[in-house]
Amino acid sequence: xxxITQSPKYLFRKEGQNVTLSCEQNLNHDAMYxxxxxxGQGLRLIYYSQIVNDFQKxxxxxxYSVSREKxxxxxxxxxxxxxxxTAFYLCASSMGWANTGELFFxxxxxxxxx
Amino acid sequence: xxxxxxxPSTLSVQEGDSAVIKCTYSDSASNYFPWYKQELGKRxxxxxxxxxxxxxxxxxxxAVTLNKTAKHFSLHITETQPEDSAVYFCAPSRTGAxxxxxxxxxxxxxxxx
Numbered sequence: 001x002x003x004i005t006q007s008p009k010y011l012f013r014k015e016g017q018n019v020t021l022s023c024e025q026n027l028n029h030d031a032m033y034x035x036x037x038x039x040g041q042g043l044r045l046i047y048y049s050q051i052v053n054d055f056q057k058x059x060x061x062x063x064y065s066v067s068r069e070k071x072x073x074x075x076x077x078x079x080x081x082x083x084x085x086t087a088f089y090l091c092a093s094s095m096g097w098a099n100t101g102e103l104f105f106x107x108x109x110x111x112x113x114x
Numbered sequence: 115x116x117x118x119x120x121x122p123s124t125l126s127v128q129e130g131d132s133a134v135i136k137c138t139y140s141d142s143a144s145n146y147f148p149w150y151k152q153e154l155g156k157r158x159x160x161x162x163x164x165x166x167x168x169x170x171x172x173x174x175x176x177a178v179t180l181n182k183t184a185k186h187f188s189l190h191i192t193e194t195q196p197e198d199s200a201v202y203f204c205a206p207s208r209t210g211a212x213x214x215x216x217x218x219x220x221x222x223x224x225x226x227x
Binding site for chain 1: 146148150156157158159160163203205214215216217218219220
């Protein structure tokens with residue numbers, strides 16, 4: 001079954017801890033994205049990557065970090081510097097910048113800071 | 115960056131009626147205009163999109179119209195059904211290096227049976 005897999009689906013974290021959310025795709029897509037979704041705020045872009053070993057900050061990158069060592073994987077680390085990390089996180093992929101088109105989303109990861 | 119607004123923020127219609135959701139944007143270079151649907155507890159999914167060289171596109175009960183001069187595009191749903199109840203997001207963008215989609219805040223559509 002092709003698509004995007006995010007894990008874990010639910011995650012609880014104590015304040016001051018870093019946590020890493022996994023995102024894997026087998027669609028052979030070049031571009032990958034991380035969005036944060038809060039009630040009434042829509043989808044806000046955290047980081048995106050158009051190619052392996054390269055990524056750019058989105059609109060709300062502070063307190064987050066990413067890596068893109070493999071085409072299939074784009075993990076997101078929520079650091080202790082993120083002041084309000086409790087949210088729903090969505091990973092997505094697309095064919096790439098030259099073919100801007102459909103984003104395929106994972107099922108999301110819900111992070112709760114206790 | 116792109117400034118995207120969606121109006122209204124919520125919309126309630128009777129089953130069988132039509133619904134129109136509007137999205138305005140600020141970047142005149144935007145050339146790709148998609149609409150995503152997110153049902154409760156599920157991931158967003160593309161339902162229809164249009165490129166700047168086309169004014170209107172239809173797919174069964176849904177259509178998208180584009181007005182590049184006024185910088186807005188709209189989602190039209192005819193003969194609404196309860197399963198159309200969801201949050202709808204627009205995400206205008208431009209193609210090219212480092213392109214990204216900026217999503218609107220979403221519109222919650224409720225279809226009353």
